[in-house]
Amino acid sequence: MKIDVHFTPIGLVPGDVSGRAVIVIDALRATSTVIAALANGAKAVIPAATSDEAIRVASNLEKDGVLLAGERKSIKIEGFDLGNSPREMTPEAVGGKTIVLATTNGTPALVAAQGGEPVLVGAAVNFSALLERVRGLLEERGDLVIVCSGRERQFALEDAYTAGRLVKALKGRKKVDLNDGGLAALALVGAYPDWDAAFQSTTAARQLVEANLAEDVGYCAKPDRFGVVPQYAERRIT
Amino acid sequence: MKIDVHFTPIGLVPGDVSGRAVIVIDALRATSTVIAALANGAKAVIPAATSDEAIRVASNLEKDGVLLAGERKSIKIEGFDLGNSPREMTPEAVGGKTIVLATTNGTPALVAAQGGEPVLVGAAVNFSALLERVRGLLEERGDLVIVCSGRERQFALEDAYTAGRLVKALKGRKKVDLNDGGLAALALVGAYPDWDAAFQSTTAARQLVEANLAEDVGYCAKPDRFGVVPQYAERRIT
Numbered sequence: 170m171k172i173d174v175h176f177t178p179i180g181l182v183p184g185d186v187s188g189r190a191v192i193v194i195d196a197l198r199a200t201s202t203v204i205a206a207l208a209n210g211a212k213a214v215i216p217a218a219t220s221d222e223a224i225r226v227a228s229n230l231e232k233d234g235v236l237l238a239g240e241r242k243s244i245k246i247e248g249f250d251l252g253n254s255p256r257e258m259t260p261e262a263v264g265g266k267t268i269v270l271a272t273t274n275g276t277p278a279l280v281a282a283q284g285g286e287p288v289l290v291g292a293a294v295n296f297s298a299l300l301e302r303v304r305g306l307l308e309e310r311g312d313l314v315i316v317c318s319g320r321e322r323q324f325a326l327e328d329a330y331t332a333g334r335l336v337k338a339l340k341g342r343k344k345v346d347l348n349d350g351g352l353a354a355l356a357l358v359g360a361y362p363d364w365d366a367a368f369q370s371t372t373a374a375r376q377l378v379e380a381n382l383a384e385d386v387g388y389c390a391k392p393d394r395f396g397v398v399p400q401y402a403e404r405r406i407t
Numbered sequence: 408m409k410i411d412v413h414f415t416p417i418g419l420v421p422g423d424v425s426g427r428a429v430i431v432i433d434a435l436r437a438t439s440t441v442i443a444a445l446a447n448g449a450k451a452v453i454p455a456a457t458s459d460e461a462i463r464v465a466s467n468l469e470k471d472g473v474l475l476a477g478e479r480k481s482i483k484i485e486g487f488d489l490g491n492s493p494r495e496m497t498p499e500a501v502g503g504k505t506i507v508l509a510t511t512n513g514t515p516a517l518v519a520a521q522g523g524e525p526v527l528v529g530a531a532v533n534f535s536a537l538l539e540r541v542r543g544l545l546e547e548r549g550d551l552v553i554v555c556s557g558r559e560r561q562f563a564l565e566d567a568y569t570a571g572r573l574v575k576a577l578k579g580r581k582k583v584d585l586n587d588g589g590l591a592a593l594a595l596v597g598a599y600p601d602w603d604a605a606f607q608s609t610t611a612a613r614q615l616v617e618a619n620l621a622e623d624v625g626y627c628a629k630p631d632r633f634g635v636v637p638q639y640a641e642r643r644i645t
Contacts, residue, residue, distance in 0.1 A: 180560030322418030
């Protein structure tokens with residue numbers, strides 16, 4: 170049994186994910202936001218790398234059913250319907266809608282994970298549901314890849330901690346072959362008392378506090394808010 | 408006081424290192440090899456990204472005083488004088504010579520660190536000497552960057568563990584501002600009983616064992632073999 174953890178998508182080559190079960194994590198905040206949106210009734214989320222790409226993608230869709238969402242430096246993009254906060258993804262706001270989401274770090278990770286079968290979207294907020302789903306996959310395949318989005322092409326602690334919690338829960342007492350990223354992620358779990366302590370200590374959290382979005386950190390650090398495990402295929406998350 | 412740890416050089420931008428004190432680590436094995444060579448009397452080590460580049464660089468130097476060294480997939484490059492093992496860098500072999508060293512992971516890290524002032528070469532094998540040198544720099548500047556070479560553009564545990572040992576020793580009881588990489592490196596220190604346990608658990612170690620170079624792992628995991636702190640400037644390490 171084998172689990173590989175990658176801390177950023179940059180060094181990935183297609184061979185690292187091709188045909189393997191893949192989890193993508195951007196816990197602060199893109200994958201938490203995607204999970205909240207789909208759990209609250211959105212039809213689909215389409216990730217875009219930039220705000221321009223988001224506008225272009227949205228212009229090819231039926232206007233009524235589409236919302237533009239996204240952030241730059243944590244702040245909602247001007248003219249967009251929503252930011253990148255999971256707290257905005259209420260049933261009233263997103264029910265029945267397709268959301269085009271522009272995110273700095275989450276989108277490159279999803280793109281790098283293309284070729285995975287399946288590509289699942291994970292965060293603390295759907296932790297137990299994800300774990301359940303992945304446990305079955307791992308039993309079946311004997312193999313799993315976790316791709317952390319990281320932050321500005323660098324290591325992000327909240328993603329690595331989330332990966333570590335997954336590795337720890339999946340591993341149990343079994344002997345699992347971990348790559349160096351998997352070993353380090355596991356070490357992180359022992360270094361923080363809980364999700365909140367880990368998430369609050371990160372650079373991403375500091376940036377959210379500065380942007381007056383401190384509540385998002387606590388929100389994203391609370392596990393099991395939602396029971397959905399979104400899947401990314403053909404450039405859509407459903 | 409601020410210490411940033413980067414787990415690979417890939418996501419680095421010049422602004423991350425420019426004018427800052429930088430340490431480059433490729434503990435298995437390139438920086439260990441460089442330290443051994445210079446401690447044992449080599450005049451300089453010139454890092455090259457590929458074997459072709461190494462040959463080209465060497466051809467511009469006086470033939471007598473030059474040795475070609477390097478590896479691909481841990482094995483000595485055919486036709487080269489030496490591999491990339493610190494155990495080969497004996498006073499008899501390297502005394503008075505300039506070594507052109509082709510390494511997969513170490514060279515990109517050194518290149519990414521260009522602009523640092525100074526750029527120092529670190530590993531377990533010169534740990535205490537490095538610590539002493541850097542402690543002074545950190546007091547003076549209040550700021551330090553550690554660049555891990557990683558492995559095939561991915562996280563490498565031995566480099567991160569070495570970074571973590573440095574962070575822990577430099578920090579002591581002081582309040583130091585650490586980036587997410589620094590926090591994770593520090594967590595790794597607590598997860599392994601000693602240098603050897605950490606190094607032996609890595610993917611790089613497994614590959615060295617397969618290449619019949621198991622002794623290199625133990626060699627590189629033994630701290631303080633040497634008292635030199637090499638410096639990289641103008642494409643040479645001296």
